[in-house]
Amino acid sequence: MFKNYIKIAWRSLKKQPFFTSLNIFGLAIGIAGGLLISLYIYDELSYDTMFADADRIYRVNADIKFGGPARDFAVQSAPMAATLKNDYPEVELATRFRTTGSMLIKESGTETNVKEEQTTYVDATFFEMFGVSLLIGDTATALKEPNTLILTKTAAEKHFNVNEALGQHLVLNNGDTYTVTGVIEDLPRNSFLRDHSVFMAMEGYEDSRNTEWGSHNYQTYVKLIPGADAKGFETSLKNILKDYVMPWAQQIYPGVSLEQFEQSGNYIRYSIIGLTDIHLHSDRVAEISPNNRIENIYILSFIAVFLIVLASVNFMNLSTAHSLKRAKEVGIRKTLGSGRAALVRQFLIESTLIVLFSLIMALILSALALPLFNSLSGKEISLPLLNPVFWLVLLAATAILALLSGSYPSLFMSRFIPVKVLKGSGENSLGGSKIRNALVIFQFAISVFLIVATLVVYQQLRFIQNKELGFNKDQVLVVNDVFAIGQRANSLKDQVQGLGFVESATLSSYLPTPSSRSDSSFFKEGSTEQENAINMQAWGVDHEYMSTLGLKIVAGRNFDRQFGTDSLGIIVNESALNILGLQPEEALGLRLSRDLGQENPEFYKVIGVVENFHFDSMRSDIGALSLTLADNGGSMAVKLKAGDFSNVVAQVEAVWNKVAPDQPFNYYFMDESFNTTYEAEQRLGRIFMIFSILSIIIACLGLFGLAAFNAEKRTKEIGVRKVLGASVGQVAYQLTVDFLKLVGIGILISLPIGWFAMNKWLEDFSYRIEIGAWVFVLAALLAIAVSIITVSYQSIKAAIVNPVKSLRTE
Structure with a gap:
């Protein structure tokens, strides 16, 4: 029986190549867009998860207000790490980084320098803290002595054969000479140390031994013992201020007390953030690497869902609209004894075939689009085709999509009443037009929202680039x-x-x-x-x-x-x-x-x-x-x-x-x-633009199919109108205006949502634009223009047909 279902489904799809192609192409675009965004989101969510015991590692932050506006720091004073390790039993390890930016490095005895963009001093506990192993060298002794360093494999290869790296001498910034005590693999692109290539022993950095609590320069990480209460540990950090910071401050400000300090409006507040949360949830002074924002991930997640939902809506719309052509088929099947369950299975198999074909096309489109997408997003993403988990997730998502996309059309068509459909009662007896109209409204509401978002992002970026900065950055x-x-x-x-x-x-x-x-x-x-x-x-x-x-x-x-x-x-x-x-x-x-x-x-x-x-x-x-x-x-x-x-x-x-x-x-x-500085916003704007275009294409494919079906359904009506003297323009207008009403409703729904969402996004900027009315007018006009172009082709095509031919149509 299943084989028979497949055979009938294949024949049905072949009989209607136009609608089948629209469905497959529309779904493929939606799946490809959703797949690319999902890979991007997965990459963002995977930051720093590769480190051993990442769930127990935290960075200590400082919120400080002292003699000026409040500032949130990702760095601590030099003695913080040792204090936490000594005074807090829940701290298993503590490690500091003191970033130094770029450095010029050359082999001892040579004159030509090589520039390394990101270098840092680090404590010897680095290896145990993050579970980093050495390709060459011993983690027990590396970085223990002053003037020693380790290199990533790529950095080491710039100077000598990796296997001969141990014991080599390098001169940093034409000054001190360091001995290479180890080589590590290049750090993953989705780690907070991704751009760092040289790690120097903190033991040789004199400032790291100072006892001043007022200077904040060291990224400080702690690993808590298994089962430790992170919230309780964070709460207890307030004792640092009382026990260490204030006694130090009193040496500089004799007589100052903690109460006096806080009453003056100043404060120092310590907090912690999980290592795996830093990339998406931290935007502080002195971050060790540029971070993204969780808001951007939410936005992209919505776009991915929107694209797939739009494509699914297209499928439902076209399938239910085209169901009139199959009404008699359903009526005959029911008359000959087919049950509703059997019909549902038949139509679900048809939708599954379409989704599978769409999946294949989506994978091809994704592979072709990945280089461009990586360029837009600044990533190095690839399709994990050899990962079985990827295929399991993809097939599960395909099954869900086939069920969601095909469930409504299959239930809709399986409930046709044989007597009515065999009499040819028309669409009024079958229903479904209200739901199809609602789906068109939904599609264009999403598309217009994305157009508004794209325009606002680009307008804010242009405002930033053109704003009077108070200094001359040009030339x-x-x-x-x-x-x-x-x-x-x-x-x-x-x-x-x-x-x-x-x-x-x-x-x-x-x-x-x-x-x-x-x-x-x-x-x-x-x-x-x-x-x-x-x-x-x-x-x-x-x-x-x-x-x-x-x-x-x-x-x-x-x-x-x-x-x-x-x-x-x-x-x-x-x-x-x-x-x-x-x-x-x-x-x-x-x-x-x-x-x-x-x-x-x-x-x-x-x-x-x-x-x-x-x-x-x-x-x-x-x-x-x-x-x-x-x-x-x-x-x-x-x-x-x-x-x-x-x-x-x-x-x-x-x-x-x-x-x-x-x-x-x-x-x-x-x-x-x-x-x-605004690279994240620029990338977001480009991604918005690309996926706004995709959403419009998907919406237009559905509109195009519905217009074609609507024109075909009203063939005799058009013939009668033309015989009675209607012009081509009048007929085309009549066929077009119904769709424009739906598009207009979608616009009215999306504009206030777009205004609210983008105002929330702009709140993150101290200097920002006010969203002008022209943004909404332009978004609406673009949607209307695209829909007119899409629908008018089918409308004019139907209107210029010879009325004699139209009136002969069954």
């Missing part, structure tokens, strides 16, 4: 690793400034785009109370910094070589004045120090106030900032004149090679670095 070339050439840095700067296309150049490690960051607490002269502390960014710059980046002075003046006292001058921004409660002119001459507690504190005199400029993401407000003169040229920013930039980089590189022939030349343009 600014940034040359990295200038620190590697030591005293020759100023010579490099002078020679580059002499090039004809250069306006000015500056040496500094601190830039408004992603770069070094440094917080310090300052105090006004004569004020030593902790509640009067001013916490702000402290950037070391040179005399040309402000002119190169186009920063504006609102009071006072810039640094000037004619004033030798400017070495103790300081320029603050407007946000710092808000904390001080002063107007720009009032701040001039104010003396500030960050050496409270020392016998002879060094005071800086405010010589200028700079207009606020965005040096952090626009998700946050502009914080307090100070600039002082310093010789710390980690990078060189070069302001270029307008013109042809085709030869600019080559000429700057030529100067670099003359001044530093053995050092690699690394550069980027500041506007590109600015854009990477």
